[in-house]
Amino acid sequence: DTAVSQTPKYLVTQMGNDKSIKCEQNLGHDTMYWYKQDSKKFLKIMFSYNNKELIINETVPNRFSPKSPDKAHLNLHINSLELGDSAVYFCASSQELLGTSGYTFGSGTRLTVV
Amino acid sequence: GESVGLHLPTLSVQEGDNSIINCAYSNSASDYFIWYKQESGKGPQFIIDIRSNMDKRQGQRVTVLLNKTVKHLSLQIAATQPGDSAVYFCAENWATGRRALTFGSGTRLQVQP
Numbered sequence: 001d002t003a004v005s006q007t008p009k010y011l012v013t014q015m016g017n018d019k020s021i022k023c024e025q026n027l028g029h030d031t032m033y034w035y036k037q038d039s040k041k042f043l044k045i046m047f048s049y050n051n052k053e054l055i056i057n058e059t060v061p062n063r064f065s066p067k068s069p070d071k072a073h074l075n076l077h078i079n080s081l082e083l084g085d086s087a088v089y090f091c092a093s094s095q096e097l098l099g100t101s102g103y104t105f106g107s108g109t110r111l112t113v114v
Numbered sequence: 115g116e117s118v119g120l121h122l123p124t125l126s127v128q129e130g131d132n133s134i135i136n137c138a139y140s141n142s143a144s145d146y147f148i149w150y151k152q153e154s155g156k157g158p159q160f161i162i163d164i165r166s167n168m169d170k171r172q173g174q175r176v177t178v179l180l181n182k183t184v185k186h187l188s189l190q191i192a193a194t195q196p197g198d199s200a201v202y203f204c205a206e207n208w209a210t211g212r213r214a215l216t217f218g219s220g221t222r223l224q225v226q227p
Contacts, residue, residue, distance in 0.1 A: 004157075033214060035217075040122055040219065041122050041152075041201055041219065041220045042217070042219050042220075043158070043203065043217040044217075045214040045215070045216070048213065048214050055213060056213060056214050090157050090158070092157075102148055102160040102163055103148075103158075103160070103215060104160070105157030105158045105159070106157050107155070107156055107157045108155075108156070108157050
């Protein structure tokens with residue numbers, strides 16, 4: 001069983017479209033995250049949720065909206081996609097809110113906006 | 115601003131040699147550090163962690179050293195194998211404030227057969 005699974009793995013779409021990325025974890029963790037990895041491999045936190053509650057909302061455009069229907073799922077919806085949104089998006093989960101344990105990452109979603 | 119690590123450099127080693135990957139962090143409030151390995155097309159994978167009350171921790175073929183005086187973290191890989199080829203990231207957790215891991219920019223390790 002995949003611990004943290006993301007769908008889709010690849011997403012190619014045109015500018016202006018709206019798309020969603022889904023994430024599910026079966027580890028029983030309380031906290032989930034979205035990270036963005038740019039072309040230089042830099043990983044930057046976007047959002048974190050703890051038990052469906054938004055904890056971290058970094059400087060991310062309002063076009064990005066996370067949704068957590070339950071603590072095992074954290075989806076990312078992106079409106080009006082722009083070329084600069086092209087990146088790999090990683091979902092992760094951890095047992096503890098305070099980040100004092102390791103994260104388990106999904107395999108990523110490569111988003112390409114054309 | 116706060117930062118972890120360096121711009122993505124590449125370390126090339128011969129199979130069987132020992133590898134040392136370095137990371138500089140600037141937040142003295144960080145109390146927990148992790149090394150991750152990312153293979154092509156995959157997500158980061160946990161390798162080893164260390165808390166700020168320690169200066170050394172060993173795993174299987176890997177050792178992490180923490181020098182809080184100079185805010186330096188290193189990952190040592192013994193007898194490097196082709197399967198070790200990947201991008202390696204250090205990450206830190208701030209003891210106060212932000213509650214998510216801050217990642218460095220990574221080091222690409224290339225193992226030559």
